[in-house]
Amino acid sequence: MLQSLSIRDIVLIEALDLEFGSGLTVLTGETGAGKSILLDSLGLALGNRADSGLVRQGTERAQVTASFAAPAADGKLAATLAENDIEIEPGEPLIIKRSVKADGGSRAFINDQPCSATLLRTVGSQLIEIHGQHDDRGLINPSGHRALLDAFSGVEGTKVGDSFEAWQAAKTALEQAKQDQDAAEQDREYLEHSVAELAKFAPQPGEEQELALGRATMMKGEKLTGDLEAIRSAFDGSEGGLASLRAAARRLDRIAEDHPLLREALEALDRSIIDATDAEDKLNEAAHALSFDPQRLDDMETRLFDLRGLARKHRVEPDKLSDLLNELQIKLAVISDGGKALEGLEASLASAKKSYIAAAEALREKRSRAAKALDMAVAGELAPLKLDAARFETLLEELTEDHWNKSGIDRVEFLISTNPGAPLAPLGKIASGGELSRFILAVKVALAEEYGLKTIIFDEVDRGVGGAVASAIGDRLSRLSKGAQLLVVTHSPQVASKGVAHMLINKSLSGTVSRTDVSALDDEGRRQEIARMLSGADVTDEARAQADRLLEGV
Template sequence: MLQSLSIRDIVLIEALDLEFGSGLTVLTGETGAGKSILLDSLGLALGNRADSGLVRQGTEKAQVTASFAPPVAGSKLAATLDDNDIEIEPGEPLIIKRSVKADGGSRAFINDQPCSAALLRAVGGQLIEIHGQHDDRGMINPKGHRALLDAFAGVEGTAVGEAYQAWQAAKTTLEQAKDDQESAEKDREYLEHSVAELSKFGPEPGEEQELALERATMMKGEKLTGDLEAIRSVFDGSNGGLASLRSAARRLDRIAEDHPLLKEALESLDRSIIDAGEAEEKLNDAAAALSFDPQRLDDMETRLFDLRGLARKHRVEPDKLSDLLDELQKKLAAISDGGKTLEGLEASLASARKSYIVAAENLREKRGKAAKALDKAVAGELAPLKLDAAKFRTLLEELPEEHWNKSGMERIEFLIATNPGAPLAPLGKIASGGELSRFILSLKVALAEEYGLKTIIFDEVDRGVGGAVASAIGDRLSRLSNGAQLLVVTHSPQVASKGDAHMLINKSRSGTVSRTDVRALDDEGRRQEIARMLSGADVTDEARAQADRLLERG
């Protein structure tokens, strides 16, 4: 709800501070007094184009500050502010400030935090709806008609939205599976050949390192074979070195008791025989370990060459060939099982589509009933507003499947015809601005609480009508203002008399300078202003008496 409006240096307004309350506030004044300036100022705060022509002559900049009730936690407005990192303390009013310089530059703030004009328009659209002679927003825009009808019907599209998302997810999963299956089918021949080749070869983890080590060892043995045989020959046979040592030890043993030195020599000789024996064993073990088998070496080299060749072919490390074999076997198995998988996914898709259709058809049925009720309610409002020849219809047009969406299977739009025999057309196609405003009023009254906006502004909704029609307009504005806030610019005394508050817009002249100001009227002021609206410049006693009667009925 709009709480206050502060205007500085806009066109004819030097300084103006206004306070607003709930209910119906009427704004009146003579033609040319500056009502449009007031609305232009508010529009500037709500994100309209910053026109330097709004800056009062002789000043550097114009500024408007609008204060609104605190945003409701969890509301769309609160979400919009949060999404744009605009922080407002709980219970703190929402304050919009917009300035425009004479050179055309402009700045905007929400609670002292800089923001763009685009954000102002988004926020402003959730705070106020302005209906004038050439308005093309709000209820005229078909994009909002579905939400209005659903609110009137008291339904939510959550189930349809969730069913739609599930349907689309199932469709995406199936399409991906089909792509994978198609790609896999193209690779079947390659997979079968690769699996057969790798399975026949039988790569083992760590095999390359083992083969390379054994090959290197065997090649060393080939080089050392001659030397080893020559060394081992020194030890072998009855004439070998170790046999000679043992023979010498036996002879020395027989005479060792004859002299201490001989005994020591025998002990040294025994140690040498033990060491020589150990050396002979190690030489034999080394010869066995380094044994050279030309066939075995050739087999190892062939295996190692083939192993590395397969690794290069499949672009993996040799030790990863066994893992690759497992992976390719799984892919090949998946191709064989792919038909069953696709059948399951197709069944899931069909089930998801059916669930969506059931939910969407249920919603469409409720919308259809609500559309008939809304058409009837609007029709009941048309005759008193001098639109008795007009027709209103809520269109529910079934969409082709490719255009079904999370909101349902139909397009929703409000259509009207103002003349007998004329075809129904979108709201925005009405030629007469006055008829359009009255149509919107009738629709708002029919929607009542379901409409949801807290602040609505009508600019001359009573243009071109008077008497009983003006009274009917006033009655409906009064009804619409229950629980909401309406600001109505009017030339009709019948409408003005219905206001809960009355503001007079007045233009004064001092020398060559003209100024516009606005002031709240007390009871006597209202009586005098309504009398002026009835009689013109010369207010008569009869006009005052008639004003009293209107105010009493109001």
């Protein structure tokens, strides 16, 4: 919802600060007072082209600041801002600022963060719809008609969207599998040879390190064999050092009780025997570990050479050869079983497509019923708006399969005919701007639930009509404003009387300088302005009485 609008130095407006509330706000004033300037100012803030002609004569730049209520955290607008790295604190208003220099340069900001005019237009379109004689968006663009019809009917398209995504995923999986199958078929001979070679060799994880360590250990053993044998001989046999120590210990044990020093000597000798025994065990273990076997060494070197050669051939680390074998075996199995896998994927694709079509057709049936209901609802609004000869029809057309999407298989477009016998045509093809504005009003009233969070501006929707038709327009604007914020520029007293707020646009002349001002009217001011609209420059008592009757009927 638009909360405030601040304008500085735009054409005839020197400085203007306006506050807006919910419901229907009407803006009136004499012809030429500057209503279009107000809309041009707002359009500048919403991303329209920055025309240097908007800058008030004698000033360097013009600026417009528009403040809107905080966007819903889970809404489309919040998502748009997040996608473009525009930060906004929860609950804080959304403030748009746009300036244009007299030399044509312009700048734009959203909550004090610089942004492009393109982003500003995107954000603006999600905040406000402006409908004037030749400035129609929203309903004029068929791309949004399907969403409007769905909102009118309350249908939920999530199932269709999920089914479409599943169908596309199945299609992608099948295409990828076919590509993999074709590539694998081309590599069948290579795969069979490589699998056979690797399987025969049977590489093991960590084998390279084990072989290299074993070879190095055995080569060390060849060098150390002589020294180890000489050292071990000092321990072995009845004449060895360890046997002598044990014999001495036995003899000393028999006399150790004769003197304390002998007992200490025996204890020291026992410790030496234990250490010597441990040393002998370690020597035996080392001799076994370093045992040299020429044939075994040759086998280890051959295995290590072949292992590294295979790794270089397949461009992997030696420890990855076993993993490579598993991968190649799987690829070969895929080739052998590829037909069955493809059959399964094709069946999944057919099933996913069938599910999507079923969901889309069910949605299409709901849309068809909703289209008829919408046509009837709009038809009921046309006659009171002096469009009794007009027809409205919601076109529901099935798309070709290559255009099916997550929203279904339908194209939706609103068509109208304003003259008896004339063919139905898109909304934007109507020649009369007044008729188009009234037609849009009729459709918006029928679609009223869709506009609960939107600000809509109608510029002279009542042009060319009066009396009962103007009253009907006022009634419908009042109804539409129950669920949306409406700003209506009008020349009709019947429409003006329906507003919950009334702003008067006035142009004044000071010397040779013209200025446009806007003021909020109180009850008496509204009465006087509506009386002026009824009678012209000379406001009569009869006009005031008629104004009272219009205001009492609200």
